Amino acid sequence: MxxxxxxxxxxxxxxxxxxxxxxxxxxxxxxxxxxxxxxxxxxxxxxxxxxxxxxxxxxxxxxxxxxxxxxxxxxxxxxxxxxxxxxxxxxxxxxxxxxxxxxxxxxxxxxxxxxxxxxxxxxxxxxxxxxxxxxxxxxxxxxxxxxxxxxxxxxxxxxxxRLPEFHPAPLPTPPKDIFQLGTTSAANLEGFGLLDFLATMPPSPDEEPQ
Known part of the structure; x- marks a missing residue:
C-alpha cells in the first residue's frame, strides 16, 4: 500500500x-x-x-x-x-x-x-x-x-x-440480632431462612393423621 x-x-x-x-x-x-x-x-x-x-x-x-x-x-x-x-x-x-x-x-x-x-x-x-x-x-x-x-x-x-434537605435519607439499620433468629448464622438456604423450618410442602388433607 x-x-x-x-x-x-x-x-x-x-x-x-x-x-x-x-x-x-x-x-x-x-x-x-x-x-x-x-x-x-x-x-x-x-x-x-x-x-x-x-x-x-x-x-x-x-x-x-x-x-x-x-x-x-x-x-x-x-x-x-x-x-x-x-x-x-x-x-x-x-x-x-x-x-x-x-x-x-x-x-x-x-x-x-x-x-x-x-x-x-x-x-x-x-x-x-x-x-x-x-x-x-x-x-x-x-x-x-x-x-x-x-x-x-x-x-x-x-x-x-450533599445538603441534608436534598440528600436521600439512609435506610434504617436493622436490629443487630436479626440474623440470630432461628440459626446462629445468616438465613438457612435449605429452609425458610430466619424461621429455620424445612422447606417441605404441608401434607394434603388425605395424609393428615386420623
Missing part, C-alpha cells in the same frame, strides 16, 4: 478541523444543559425518569434555565443563600454565553476544507466579521467557556446534593 505524503496527510487532518471544532462547541453546550438538569432534578426531588420527562418537555434551553432559577429561589435560597447566589450567578453566566452559542449553531459555514480559509455564508452575532483562524478560534473559545460553565454548575449541583 502506497504511503500518503505529508501534504496529503495534513490535508486530511485540515479537512476535519472546522467540523470538529463546531461539533465540539455543540457537545460542550450539551454538557451545560445536562448540568442545569442535575440542579433541577435535585431541587425538585423527582426521580430521574420523572425529572427528565418534565425538564426536557420544555424545548427551550432558556426556559429550562428559568425553571431551574425559580426552583433555586424557592427551594435553595431559604436553606443556603450563599450557594443559591452562586447558582444564580452561574446560570446568569450561561445566559450570557447562550447568544454566542446560538451564533455558532444558527449560521452557515463556508469553505470548511481548510481552517485558514473558513468563512461564513452569512454573518451573525459575534462571529459575523470573522474568517479563517480567527473564526475557528472564536468557536473554540465558546466551547471552552461552555465546558467551564458546565463544570461550575456540576460543582454546585454536587454541593446541593
Amino acid at each position: 502506497e504511503e500518503l505524503s505529508y501534504d496529503e496527510l495534513a490535508g486530511m487532518v485540515m479537512k476535519d478541523v472546522v467540523p470538529a471544532t463546531i461539533g465540539r462547541a455543540t457537545i460542550a453546550w450539551n454538557n451545560v444543559s445536562q448540568s442545569v438538569y442535575y440542579i433541577f432534578q435535585t431541587l425538585t426531588g423527582l426521580d430521574h425518569d420523572a425529572a427528565k420527562a418534565a425538564f426536557f418537555a420544555v424545548s427551550s434551553d432558556r426556559s429550562q434555565r428559568d425553571m431551574t432559577q425559580a426552583l433555586i429561589e424557592q427551594k435553595l435560597k431559604p436553606i443556603n443563600p450563599k450557594l443559591a447566589k452562586r447558582a444564580m450567578a452561574a446560570l446568569g453566566d450561561v445566559n450570557g454565553l447562550a447568544g454566542k452559542r446560538n451564533d455558532i449553531l444558527h449560521v452557515v459555514f463556508a469553505a470548511t476544507d481548510d481552517p485558514k480559509t473558513a468563512s461564513l455564508f452569512h454573518g451573525r452575532g459575534h462571529i459575523k466579521d470573522k474568517s479563517g483562524s480567527e473564526l475557528i478560534s472564536s468557536v473554540h473559545q465558546v466551547a471552552m467557556r461552555s465546558l467551564q460553565a458546565a463544570s461550575a454548575l456540576l460543582e454546585i449541583a454536587s454541593e446541593i446534593m
